[in-house]
Amino acid sequence: MAWNCRQIWAHVYLDLPLLVQLFFFVRPLHGTPISPGTSETSITYTNMINSVLEGYDARLRPHYAGKALRVGVTVDVSSFDHFSDTNMEYNLTFYMHQYWTDYRLQHTSTLNQNLTLHGANVDVIWVPDTYFVNAKRSLFHTVTTENRVVYINTSGGVTYILRVSAALACNMNFDTYPMDVQKCELQVGSHGYSARDLVYYWKDGLDSVEGFSNSYLPYFSIHNRTITETSDEYAYLYFSFELHRKVAYFMIHTFIPPILIVILSWVSFWVDHRSVAARVTLGITTVLSMTNIIMNDPTTTLPKVSYSKAIDVYLIWCFMFVFAAFLECAAVTYNCYYWELRLQIPSGPDGKPLEPPDEPQEMEEAKPNGNASSRHNDARQKSGKTIFRRNLERLSQRRKPAKQYNAVKDTFSRKVLYGHTAPIDRYARVFFPVAFLILNIAYWNLYLR
Known part of the structure; x- marks a missing residue:
């Protein structure tokens, strides 16, 4: 049967809504195409990490069997509270930054950015065995993930950041209590490396420890902050400060x-x-x-x-x-x-x-007609x-x-x-x-x- 023009246009007009629906609802089934640049970046970053870690031995420190490795340290205090006179301790929560150079991690990057390792991935490279000498208890924060990260630049410079909470001992003397002044310390050192292998230093001098000025203690005020470095047999860092007890209370x-x-x-x-x-x-x-x-x-x-x-x-x-x-x-x-x-x-x-x-007076004789009680009192x-x-x-x-x-x-x-x-x-x-x-x-x- 022959179709005339009027019939053809009538069918097109009736089927137009169906064609529009098919155009908008069938197209997403094919998915949005992935940008070629995104896939290439991911592959490049993965290959760069693999190439850097190829043949890397995390058990050996940088410059092994060579000169001592210098590790810079800075501390950013986020919380200073619960100073206990009874237990002679204070609680400190802080971010510790450690800086060193590991030439084995040198790399070239066309992306012009640092390599970043988070959480458990940090264990694939060597990190210092830093500990706190005067810590009674300490913990690394793990919520929601391990609070530590490593940044590696192209020249092999490593920045290691971790969040720590510690109960630190403070030897106190109460001779002048409650007008006493207590001197406390934060002591940092290496657990296993001697000064021939590892040397610590405060990276920014006295500004290496920040955040104390924002800390508030109800019964104390903080004064006379000092830093010290020792490298005799073992290398240690000391941050000392004085706590002056407030007398008003x-x-x-x-x-x-x-x-x-x-x-x-x-x-x-x-x-x-x-x-x-x-x-x-x-x-x-x-x-x-x-x-x-x-x-x-x-x-x-x-x-x-x-x-x-x-x-x-x-x-x-x-x-x-x-x-x-x-x-x-x-x-x-x-x-x-x-x-x-x-x-x-x-x-x-x-x-x-x-x-x-x-004036002396002679005793008067009692009147014969007086009352007996009155005479008795007068005589007494x-x-x-x-x-x-x-x-x-x-x-x-x-x-x-x-x-x-x-x-x-x-x-x-x-x-x-x-x-x-x-x-x-x-x-x-x-x-x-x-x-x-x-x-x-x-x-x-x-x-x-």
């Missing part, structure tokens, strides 16, 4: 409470010496408070050492001042009691000593005054000068025994604060140098 929690307790113990010097119960209570309270501070040792986080620390010296001195103030209270009480017995001064109904008359009072005068007469019979006799009479019978300040209290009000101030000046000048 200890001033608030350790030093101020004992100071306040010592000052509180001086309040008894202003309390009436006849209020024995109040003075004894205050003295015992301050002594027990200082004892509690000493028993709750603020240095429990420190190792047990056989020598006294600066904080121990201060707490013991504070305890001695508090105890001395308590003994002063006992001395004042005993002194007043002694002179009261010495002068035989009777007490009145209110418990206070009776003051003798200024007059009898006490008579005893007082007799004691004064005994003092005068010892041939003391009149001036000394009057001083004894005025000082002890009128001032000490009748509510005035005791001489010991007056001296203590001056001596204790001055002595404590001198002690603090000497103490802080000695330990804060």
Whole structure:
């Protein structure tokens, strides 16, 4: 059957959507062609690695049986934390870069780039057996892969980078705790090679160790960073730094409470010496408070050492001042009691000593019609005054000068025994604060140098 033009165009119009779908959905089945350059680059890189490692023996160091290999070292600290006084250690996480030249790895590259080996592939070449001399524990990070990489340039220069976390020992001395300064080190060396085979050096001088300025420790500040290189029998690198303990925390929690307790113990010097119960209570309270501070040792986080620390010296001195103030209270009480017995001064109904008359008076006869109780009290009072005068007469019979006799009479019978300040209290009000101030000046000048 013959097709006319109209029928042909009608079929084309109806089949056009199907042709479009076939064009777009069938074409991806053939896949996207790979760029010829990509395949060639991969093959070239693989061949270059194979050619470099062909005949390479990773068991032998560069320049084997020749001069010592020089290995440069730099350290980039990423974390410095958990400084332990008890275990005498600190934790450090850092990236260690090592640089050396291995002429066996020289190559020519049309790609103008370094060879890169990651993770376990690093083991195909020789690397130094570097270790940390003062490390108690250390580990290489392996999440998500081994955190180490090697870059090899065309002239055989090797850069080896690995991430390490280590607990490093730090020998400490707590003589001046908590004003102490601890000197710690990071020691790097070779585990098996002597200085005849391998020599380490700090590649960038003092700038070889970076990142410490960004580290923050709650109780310490970092000072005086130094580097040292030794190459006697074995080659070692030393990075030293000082940790100055911050005193502000200890001033608030350790030093101020004992100071306040010592000052509180001086309040008894202003309390009436006849209020024995109040003075004894205050003295015992301050002594027990200082004892509690000493028993709750603020240095429990420190190792047990056989020598006294600066904080121990201060707490013991504070305890001695508090105890001395308590003994002063006992001395004042005993002194007043002694002179009261010495002068035989009777007490009145209110418990206070009776003051003798200024002029001797004859005992008056009791009135015959007076009350019996009143006559008894009058007789007792007059009898006490008579005893007082007799004691004064005994003092005068010892041939003391009149001036000394009057001083004894005025000082002890009128001032000490009748509510005035005791001489010991007056001296203590001056001596204790001055002595404590001198002690603090000497103490802080000695330990804060």
